Amino acid sequence: MPHSHQTNRRDDGPTLLTARWVVGHRDGRHVLYENGEIVHEHGTILFVGHHYAGPVERRIDHGMALIGPGFIDLDALSDLDTGVLGLDHQPGWKKGRVWPRDYVEAGPVEMLDPDELAFQRRYAFAQLIRNGITTALPIASLFYRAWNETPDEFVSAAQSAAELGLRVYLGPAFRAGHSVVEADGSIVVEVNEARGLAGLKQAIAFCEEHESRFCGLVRTMLAPDRVEFWTPGLLRRTADAARDLDVPVRLHCCQSSFEVETMRGRFGTTSVRWLQDIGFLDDRALLPHGTHATDDDLCIIANSGATLVHCPLVMARHGAALDNFARLRSQGLRIGMGTDTWPPDMVLNMQLGLMLGRIMAGNFETPKSADLYDAATTGGADALGRPDLGRLQEGAAADIVVFDLSGNHLGQVVDPIACLMTSASGRDVHTVIIDGRTVMSAGTIAGFDFETAHGRAQAQFERLLHRYPQRTWQHPGIAEIFPPSYRTFVA
Template sequence: MTLAALTLGQRPPGRTALRADWVLAQGATGPRLLKNAEVVIEGATVLHAGGRFPGEVARRIDLGPALISPGFIDLDALSDLDTTLLAIDHQPGWAKGRVWPQSYVARGPYEMYSPDELAFQKKFAFAQLLLNGITTAAPIASLFYRAWGETVAEFDAAAQAALDLGLRVYLGPGYRAGGMVCTAPGVLMPLLDEPRGMAGLAEAAAWVRRWHGAGDGLIHGLFAPDRVETCTEPLLRRTFAMAEDLGAPVRLHMAQGLMEREAMALQHGCTAPEWLARMGLLSPRLIAPHATHATAQDLALYAAHGVSVVHCPLVSGRFGGLLDSFGKLHAAGVNIAMGTDTAPPDMILNLSVGLILARVAERRPDAVSSARMWEAATLGGARALGREDLGRIAPGARADLAVFDLSDPYMAPTIDPITTLIAGASGRVTRAVFVDGRLSMRDGKVAGFDMAAARLQAQTQFDGLVANYPDRTWGHPPVAEIFPPSFPMEDCDA
């Protein structure tokens, strides 16, 4: 029997045995590679990982030259159409629509997407995560093109999209008490509206109460105040109190950039981790992307209080940033999880870039191993979420599996499967994904969603957004001036 015999989008009835040349299973002391092994799933959980299962099964599927791995956990998963791509070759941010100009604020910020477009982009992004072997995601979207924060309606649609596609998610509408505003060329100042932030938090808390645990636990609540420099002390104190009450994690972007460092120094006279430490808010509940601008003292505070760092090496590296360093954080006892946070949402590519940047940061090839990177994308994410049933293949764990095809020509020659996949640096060899025992992706297809048609819709939607960039760019220059082509362009009308 082959994977084609299973119904896409459904949990196969009875026990299913998946055999592959390689299985990354959880042993007594950590992950271990099993050669010519079998994984048996029953319902939503793993029943067996090892040699041939002696009990009865409804079906056996031989995947051949493949790796069955725990599905990836992405704690900064892109859930919109990525506007950071526009910034790769277009800087500085204040001149390229990355920070609101004062004139735009005075006119009144507005939503640049319709409710239907907001719902579509999340479903499209969720499908892309599945294509890349990601089984658990904490979505993130930019607020630059929003009127202020995210809405309850769009997250109702996002939760339903996750249920429809079969993706495990940690969700909650993003909110903030302020934002950075460009008041003159290169001059950025915080604009605060705390009552609006508190209102956003109240709506987010109500959303979490309503959706937490839906879909037999596929939907989990998450509190997502936007960026630390857009938050006030009362907003953060209230956020953590509600998260404690509801048993939900808090994700707060901090120690991630120069703009933040300058804003924090201006407002509080310290770094963001130091500010949270003063308030007593650092704890294992906190998930903190990206730490690329963290000081040694910041990282010591993270280690002392059990804060998890979400490492997003691809998007950081694109803009000259890097974690200093993966090896140092690990040695200090800081839990490191992984995020994609950009297009493509390719976790394997991120692991490859992360491996390279970690070695560059320390100027030595043994600074971090492929195994350590893979562990961050699985067990590291599970630890950040406080989940012992995710990020591993072991009896009783959730049946969240990713199957990677090692017969692909780009994966030759194959050596150790983990090293081979990270050296290959592409999630395009993801053959299938099971989430909670459900076959959520197979051979580039997800149930009930036409990816080819969605690709065209996504491009049209993104082009419409770009057309509005002059409204929120300093001086309101035309799009051609904001985003000139990489080389002089001629339309040959062939």
């Protein structure tokens, strides 16, 4: 069993970690050191390999474990995921996933108060750490918001991230439009440029005020909502702002047939072609999910230097998969990873990415386990322009994850990366170190009670669930919106 260590503090002096396997980085690629060593001090990696000869303040042997770089989640779940309600309850426009006309006319309301919003982000951030995610770009649903996320709530989010020790890129999500279900069941898109511009201005102000807070642990980004709800002028201004601020900009696109049809109807082209035409695409752009992109679209993304954010779990639940991971990587497309749904388990997403990648390619030899691991580490770091993240080498940030591989549920371990892709899960993360601070040890995060938080999250989720009829077309009851899998009897 790996060693347990005090959490949420930086060790004084060099700390040497050992384990059966250590993922180092050499000549631009990950390498494995069997019975390897890694040394860090003051938030920086000093050494990775064998036979460290320098001074050491403390030694921690994790035994039958894998020490690797922290995962980078470019679309990190940061709320109580109501998206899971869509697993067996479709179509979404009948199930509260699109606002009905009478709800819009009455004035959309905030379904959660500020304390609830703050709690769910802190809860989600802790779950990200628990799953070995050390850098996160949060994503939350706007379905139950009055319109945009607010700067004030992201001030709170920055504080929570810093207290927990999570490295984050933050920025309030903003939108210029939404879809509406009319009384007859038809769906229309409505755009409000004034509200979109107001959201952009607030997001820019947040970036200017909060970039590199908490000794650089908190960075900023721009987070415009889905591509089909924008206008050319506003998205062009958003891209220009990202360049001026030198921050990443994330825009969900190529993710649904509704989006494809809407973009054809509004602009007569595909989402990606439109983004190219308006000058949005460059190496700062992060684009989840790509499952509804054409081959031409994917070539455009690759040539632009933008990064496709691969979230295989959430898309597979909706019957979609990227076509296909290995081919796109070989064509030079930059691919990072995201969770975007519950559970925020990067290992599970890598596993599904591997399996779906082989199915879509019609080739059981590719992609390899290492390809998905690269996407979850160096792929995300490169997307953010951060050569100090996603790899363990001298001079890199000490963002380190320890997987306990001693459990009998894992079966026999020969190659630890292959083990992650077959039998491991995020629950096997034992220790997480971010910026040289041990923020989780033996599954414990200092100052965070998982059991108490889980109870509060369940109660908050149920309160939100029972408000669904208010913003569901024709306002059916909960039992009609979300019928149980089987006939249910209550005592």
